[in-house]
Amino acid sequence: MGENAIHKLAPALERLAAFEAETVRVDGLDYREGLNAVFVHGGVAGNVIPDDAVLTLNYRFAPSRSVAEATEYVRALFPEYELTVTDASEGARPGLDDPLAQEFVRAVGAEARPKYGWTDVARFSALGIPAVNFGPGDPLLAHADDERVACDEILACERALRSWLTGGSH
Incomplete structure (x- = not known):
């Protein structure tokens, strides 16, 4: 007899499915933003219409936005x-x-690319300390079932870092 709170999330889910991520250029690098549903919680039993539901979103925003700006952006997308x-x-x-x-x-012979996802480099950046993410592996495999790093990539990074730190040639 009640109104299903999970069903009431349908407009938000439809909006998310139609969402087109922006690509934002920051310091010469293109960051593709993302806004995704990552969790839906509601209901208490299999025979009870849920009166409450929570949709959890993950917004990966370009580093040109502050947390406050990102929050307002999401709030404007879902004002109701x-x-x-x-x-x-x-x-x-x-x-x-x-x-x-x-x-x-x-010095390390790398190509600068945008980093998708948060790392501790943000802590240094907030303090005005120059920092970069550098390491082996394909960052697009992070958190994937087939995430892996080849030993030769680890050794190549070690050689590049050692060369840079000692002032040697790469």
């Missing part, structure tokens, strides 16, 4: 829903305008 932020972290700009970061990228 109550929004509670449960986890938020500032992003880290690439920092490629810093000479030390530029020298590091050159």
